[in-house]
Amino acid sequence: MHSSSTQSLSACREMNHFKLLLFLTLLYPPYRTVADKRSLEIDDLKSDLLNLLEVKEKPAISRSRWQVPRYVIELYRKQAFIDGFTKNGHSTPGRTVRTFFRDEQDKKGPHKHLFTFNISAMRPAEKVEHAEIRIFKRRSSLPNPRALYKVTVSRLTKPWSSVNKRWKRKLVALDVQLVKCRKVGEWITFNVTSAVKFWSKYPSKNYGLWVSVRSYQAPPSDFKIATGGRKDPILVEFGVDREKLQKAQMAEIQDELQEKKNALNYKVPNVDDLSRDNSKIIMASRTRSRRDVADNLCRRHRLFVKFQELNWSDWILAPRGFSAYYCTGTCPEVIEQYFNPTNHAIIQNLLHHRYSKSVPAACCVPTRLHSISMLYFELDGSIVLKEYGEMVAASCGCR
Numbered sequence: 001m002h003s004s005s006t007q008s009l010s011a012c013r014e015m016n017h018f019k020l021l022l023f024l025t026l027l028y029p030p031y032r033t034v035a036d037k038r039s040l041e042i043d044d045l046k047s048d049l050l051n052l053l054e055v056k057e058k059p060a061i062s063r064s065r066w067q068v069p070r071y072v073i074e075l076y077r078k079q080a081f082i083d084g085f086t087k088n089g090h091s092t093p094g095r096t097v098r099t100f101f102r103d104e105q106d107k108k109g110p111h112k113h114l115f116t117f118n119i120s121a122m123r124p125a126e127k128v129e130h131a132e133i134r135i136f137k138r139r140s141s142l143p144n145p146r147a148l149y150k151v152t153v154s155r156l157t158k159p160w161s162s163v164n165k166r167w168k169r170k171l172v173a174l175d176v177q178l179v180k181c182r183k184v185g186e187w188i189t190f191n192v193t194s195a196v197k198f199w200s201k202y203p204s205k206n207y208g209l210w211v212s213v214r215s216y217q218a219p220p221s222d223f224k225i226a227t228g229g230r231k232d233p234i235l236v237e238f239g240v241d242r243e244k245l246q247k248a249q250m251a252e253i254q255d256e257l258q259e260k261k262n263a264l265n266y267k268v269p270n271v272d273d274l275s276r277d278n279s280k281i282i283m284a285s286r287t288r289s290r291r292d293v294a295d296n297l298c299r300r301h302r303l304f305v306k307f308q309e310l311n312w313s314d315w316i317l318a319p320r321g322f323s324a325y326y327c328t329g330t331c332p333e334v335i336e337q338y339f340n341p342t343n344h345a346i347i348q349n350l351l352h353h354r355y356s357k358s359v360p361a362a363c364c365v366p367t368r369l370h371s372i373s374m375l376y377f378e379l380d381g382s383i384v385l386k387e388y389g390e391m392v393a394a395s396c397g398c399r
Contacts, residue, residue, distance in 0.1 A: 046310055049379065053388065059315045059379045065102075069319060071134060071187070072099050072375070072383055079385070080373035082278055084319035086387055091182050093371055094242065096126060097385040100377075102227075112225075114160050116208035117235040121378045122200055126239035129198035132189050133209060135233045136226040140181045147181035147218035151188065155195040156207035162318070171210055173343070181218050183227065196237055272302040297328035298339055298364035300396045317383070318375040327396035331362040338398035340367045367397035 011150040014247045036317045050057065064274060075097055080086050100117040117240070122128075122347050128395065133153060138148075156173035160183075175190040199206040225233065234358065306321040307313045335341040341362065369390040 042310070046312075049310075053374070053376075055376075056379065059377045059381075061093045061377055061381075063381065065317060066382065067229055067232075069099065069134075069232070069234055070233070070383065071133070071236070072097075073318075074384055076375045078305055079387070080319075082319065083321075083323055083374040084374060085375050085392065086371045092387040093387055094128075095238070095240045095387060096123075097238045098122065098239065099238070099383040099385075101381060102233045102235075111201070113211050113233075114156075114208050115211060115233060116206070118380060118382075119196065119199055119205065119206065119235070121235065121237065121380050121382050121384075122237065123241070123242065125241045126200075127242055128193065128197045128200055128237060128239055130238040131191075131193045131235065133233065133235050134187055134189050135191050135211070136187050136231040137179060137185055138224040138226050139183055139185045141224050142181070142218065142222055143183045144181045144218055149179040149181070149218070150176065150214040150221075151179055151190075151223070151224050151273070152176045152212045152214075153192060154192040154210045155192070155198070158209075159207050167207075168210075170336070175257065175260075179223075181374050183224070186232075192235070196235070197245070218253050258322070296330055298327065298331050298396055298398055300327055300393055315377045316374065316376070319372070322372070322391060327364045327366050327391040327393055329364045329396075331364060331398035335362060335398045339393065340399060343398045362398040364396055365399050366393035366395070367399065368394040370394040 046058075078087075096118075098121065100121075103116045103118065106112070106114050106116055115135075152173055153175050154173045156170060158167040162211045172195075174192050174195055177188055177190060179186075189353060195209065209283045211225070213220050215223065227233070303324045303326050304321050305324065308320070330351055331339060331341075331345075332351065335346050335349055345362040345378055348359060351359040352361040370392040371387050371389040373385065373387045373390045375378060375383065375385050
């Protein structure tokens with residue numbers, strides 16, 4: 001009997017101990033659980049950002065930053081500041097610049113004059129505006145100031161073959177350049193827009209480009225094309241999503257018209273139903289609003305997300321992070337022109353403060369948005385330079 005009561009008491013103590021541990025676990029969750037929750041939040045953030053950037057998944061990188069062509073980096077620097085903000089006068093919303101690298105099999109053996117590029121990463125909505133192939137000619141070993149090379153780039157209409165030469169008879173010439181025999185290497189650019197437009201329409205007929213060289217007073221073998229690293233031949237395509245471009249242009253026009261309208265039509269609102277002497281109240285409120293605590297008023301706050309913290313610095317080449325900014329704070333009872341309000345926002349805010357709290361107050365929101373430009377690797381290893389509109393809050397106001 002004594003033994004039974006002892007066991008019962010022991011079991012009760014164990015149950016109470018278990019309940020205490022369970023209570024403490026729920027009250028103070030272990031660090032591992034908090035860390036897991038934080039990890040899930042970061043994963044959700046990554047997923048949302050990828051969707052925003054229209055990228056299906058994080059690319060597997062086969063190239064380093066030091067293999068990115070200088071030409072591509074210069075395109076980015078021309079379009080955007082170091083922090084990614086698009087420069088004034090260089091905003092091209094809806095436009096995308098894609099850089100494709102030559103297939104590895106073309107660099108050796110009998111394929112050395114064949115240049116094939118996989119352009120499947122191009123979106124159906126993108127319209128090709130311009131495309132060019134850039135090759136780097138190594139310095140001549142036998143420099144001759146009178147020597148010339150006639151370099152022709154053509155589109156193949158049939159697959160290349162080492163046995164049957166019929167494909168050579170139906171080449172479509174795209175561009176021709178005369179190149180001097182020099183002691184220094186140089187980049188040569190060829191316009192291949194028609195070929196890329198054709199491939200985007202008929203992907204199965206992308207048989208590549210053929211580079212032929214004829215020399216004058218110099219052996220053809222002296223014309224050597226560099227491969228590898230930053231001197232690798234590249235195909236650069238400039239495309240545009242017309243729907244996005246038109247939408248961005250219309251939004252820009254509407255913003256400019258709204259700002260002009262606000263500047264011309266701004267006046268103290270007539271709110272006779274709220275007070276007998278509104279002009280005095282409004283002027284007094286304006287005087288008081290200048291003495292309000294500035295920290296609580298509607299303004300822009302800095303928000304910066306480092307791509308390195310998301311483990312994205314390997315595939316996003318520029319910028320180093322995302323400066324989004326956000327708007328928060330209260331709108332004063334009578335909204336001054338400093339907050340760039342609409343007449344509707346002014347009246348609505350007065351109704352909220354002087355008539356009924358059921359009327360929503362004016363909100364602190366972005367009144368002007370800027371775009372950012374990003375340079376990153378695609379899933380297929382190509383490089384994309386793209387501008388994303390309305391990504392940065394440039395100014396805040398009460399609306």
